[in-house]
Amino acid sequence: EVQLLESGGGLVQPGGSLRLSCAASRFTFSNYAMSWVRQAPGKGLEWVSGVSGSGGSTNYVDSVKGRFTISRDNSKNTLYLQMNSLRVEDTAIYYCAKDVSYGPPLGIDYWGQGTLVTVSS
Amino acid sequence: NFMLTQPHSVSESPGKTVTISCTRSSGSIASNYVQWYQQRPGSSPTTVIYEDKQRPSGVPDRFSGSIDSSSNSASLTISGLKTEDEADYFCQSYDDSNLWVFGGGTKLTVL
Numbered sequence: 762e763v764q765l766l767e768s769g770g771g772l773v774q775p776g777g778s779l780r781l782s783c784a785a786s787r788f789t790f791s792n793y794a795m796s797w798v799r800q801a802p803g804k805g806l807e808w809v810s811g812v813s814g815s816g817g818s819t820n821y822v823d824s825v826k827g828r829f830t831i832s833r834d835n836s837k838n839t840l841y842l843q844m845n846s847l848r849v850e851d852t853a854i855y856y857c858a859k860d861v862s863y864g865p866p867l868g869i870d871y872w873g874q875g876t877l878v879t880v881s882s
Numbered sequence: 883n884f885m886l887t888q889p890h891s892v893s894e895s896p897g898k899t900v901t902i903s904c905t906r907s908s909g910s911i912a913s914n915y916v917q918w919y920q921q922r923p924g925s926s927p928t929t930v931i932y933e934d935k936q937r938p939s940g941v942p943d944r945f946s947g948s949i950d951s952s953s954n955s956a957s958l959t960i961s962g963l964k965t966e967d968e969a970d971y972f973c974q975s976y977d978d979s980n981l982w983v984f985g986g987g988t989k990l991t992v993l
Binding site: 796805806808822861866867870872874 | 919927929933974975976981987
């Protein structure tokens with residue numbers, strides 16, 4: 762079964778940076794788009810960013826544009842999310858997710874267990 | 883961009899059938915695939931329906947998805963309700979720029 766293992770979460774001060782990683786296994790990583798989805802405490806799901814299977818196409822929710830960068834290393838089967846200029850409102854569990862398609866991300870079929878990012882002074 | 887509106891909560895008895903709606907505010911619901919995710923308390927989400935009506939392997943056929951263009955909505959139907967189906971359910975779709983939208987979620991209570 763598909764495995765997605767996130768890491769890199771933690772406590773950071775406003776204005777700080779974090780880099781999330783997601784190690785993927787048990788599927789051909791390069792054949793699928795990937796996304797990051799977050800969930801603030803007690804709230805619903807919010808899509809953050811997605812990347813195509815090749816890494817050549819990326820998309821972001823408006824609130825993180827210019828601050829977050831999604832990338833992937835297909836040789837290492839790993840997805841990344843570089844988060845800069847973090848704000849209190851970025852506090853959430855961040856989920857790595859495998860897409861059903863190769864091209865632009867359309868929808869998720871597998872989710873990771875999530876990593877908690879807390880932005881606080 | 884558009885919004886996806888779900889009922890805040892629904893409840894039904896074990897063994898019965900429940901339907902959760904997801905209404906798209908603008909643009910056609912049929913233009914872009916709809917997915918449905920289940921999140922049990924304290925757990926990560928899982929996918930129960932993708933591409934409007936497809937079930938991932940391992941998801942029982944008690945779960946089904948449909949699209950209704952007349953009401954511009956998608957629906958998730960769960961038949962033969964079990965207590966283990968009690969969870970939050972989220973619909974999701976995307977626009978023509980591939981920007982995603984999630985519904986606000988529906989809390990299903992099985993009592």
